[in-house]
Amino acid sequence: MTTAPAGVWLITPGHTPTRFASAHTAGADVALVDLEDSVPPAAKPAARTTARAFFTRPDTPASCALGIRINAPTTREAIQDLAALADYPVPPAVVLIPKVEAPRDLGVVAAALDVPGRRPLLYGLIETPHAVQNLSEIVRSDHLSGLLFGTADYAGSIGSTRAWEPMLYARSALVTHAAAAGIPVIDSPYFDLDDQDGLHAESVRVRDLGFRGKSCVHPRQVATVADVFRPTPEQIAHARAVVAAAEDAAGGIVRVGHQMIGPPMVQDARDLLARTRTDETAAGATQ
Incomplete structure (x- = not known):
C-alpha cells in the first residue's frame, strides 16, 4: 500500500493565507491546510476558497507532501468541502478525515475524490471511543492509507485530561491496529507552544510506543519533532x-x-x- 510520508505533520488554518509560506518551508514531511477545527464556522466558506492557493505555491520543497483536513464526513460542511476540492486546480496529495468511526466514512470521501489516475491518500483521524472500538474494521478499509490520533476530542469524549495515562489505552490500540494493517500512525499535536521540553518528551514516548510521527500546530514545533522521528x-x-x-x-x-x-x-x-x-x-x- 502506498502511504504518505510519516514523521512531522504541520497543520495550518485554511483562513490564514499569510501563514501558508511558513507552513511550506518549515521542514515538515506533510503540511496540511485545515478546514475543520482551527477555522471558525463563519470563516469556513472563505477558507475553502483560500485553501486553493495552498497547493499552487512554487516554494514548496519536494520533500513536503501537501494535504488538507476536511470537516467530518457526516456534516454539511464536509459535502461543501468535497465539492470545492473537486475544482482545485492542484489536488491535495493527502486528505485527513476527522471523526472517522467506520469504513463508510472513508468510502464517502473516496467516492467523491477518486478519479482515474488520481487517488489522494486518505488518513483517518481517530478521536472518539466508537472509533477506537471499531479500529479493527476501519483499518481493513481499502481506502485507508494511515491513521492520526486526536487527543483533544478523545479526552473530551471520555471526560479525561490529555495526560499520558488516560490517553495510553487509545494510543496503544491505534499502534496495534495500524501495525497489523501495515499502515503508519501519527500522533496528536502537543498544544503548549512554549513547552519545547514537554513536546520533546511526549514525542519520544509516542515514538517508543510505535507511532511513526507526530503532528504540529505551529512551525516552531517542527524541528523538535523532527529530531525525534527522523533517523540520524x-x-x-x-x-x-x-x-x-x-x-x-x-x-x-x-x-x-x-x-x-x-x-x-x-x-x-x-x-x-x-x-x-x-x-x-x-x-x-x-x-
Missing part, C-alpha cells in the same frame, strides 16, 4: 552495520560494537532502513 545519520549507519553483520553471519547472533544482535534487532534495523527509503520515495511521489 548515525542511526542509519548503525542499522546498515547490523544488517551487514547479520548477512555475513548467515542470520546467526552476532556482535556489533558492544551489543549482541539477534534476529529481532536485525529486523528492527531492516525496518528502519526500509522506512527511510519509503519516506524518501513517498515524499517525491506525492509532488
Whole structure:
C-alpha cells in the first residue's frame, strides 16, 4: 500500500493565507491546510476558497507532501468541502478525515475524490471511543492509507485530561491496529507552544510506543519533532552495520560494537532502513 510520508505533520488554518509560506518551508514531511477545527464556522466558506492557493505555491520543497483536513464526513460542511476540492486546480496529495468511526466514512470521501489516475491518500483521524472500538474494521478499509490520533476530542469524549495515562489505552490500540494493517500512525499535536521540553518528551514516548510521527500546530514545533522521528545519520549507519553483520553471519547472533544482535534487532534495523527509503520515495511521489 502506498502511504504518505510519516514523521512531522504541520497543520495550518485554511483562513490564514499569510501563514501558508511558513507552513511550506518549515521542514515538515506533510503540511496540511485545515478546514475543520482551527477555522471558525463563519470563516469556513472563505477558507475553502483560500485553501486553493495552498497547493499552487512554487516554494514548496519536494520533500513536503501537501494535504488538507476536511470537516467530518457526516456534516454539511464536509459535502461543501468535497465539492470545492473537486475544482482545485492542484489536488491535495493527502486528505485527513476527522471523526472517522467506520469504513463508510472513508468510502464517502473516496467516492467523491477518486478519479482515474488520481487517488489522494486518505488518513483517518481517530478521536472518539466508537472509533477506537471499531479500529479493527476501519483499518481493513481499502481506502485507508494511515491513521492520526486526536487527543483533544478523545479526552473530551471520555471526560479525561490529555495526560499520558488516560490517553495510553487509545494510543496503544491505534499502534496495534495500524501495525497489523501495515499502515503508519501519527500522533496528536502537543498544544503548549512554549513547552519545547514537554513536546520533546511526549514525542519520544509516542515514538517508543510505535507511532511513526507526530503532528504540529505551529512551525516552531517542527524541528523538535523532527529530531525525534527522523533517523540520524548515525542511526542509519548503525542499522546498515547490523544488517551487514547479520548477512555475513548467515542470520546467526552476532556482535556489533558492544551489543549482541539477534534476529529481532536485525529486523528492527531492516525496518528502519526500509522506512527511510519509503519516506524518501513517498515524499517525491506525492509532488
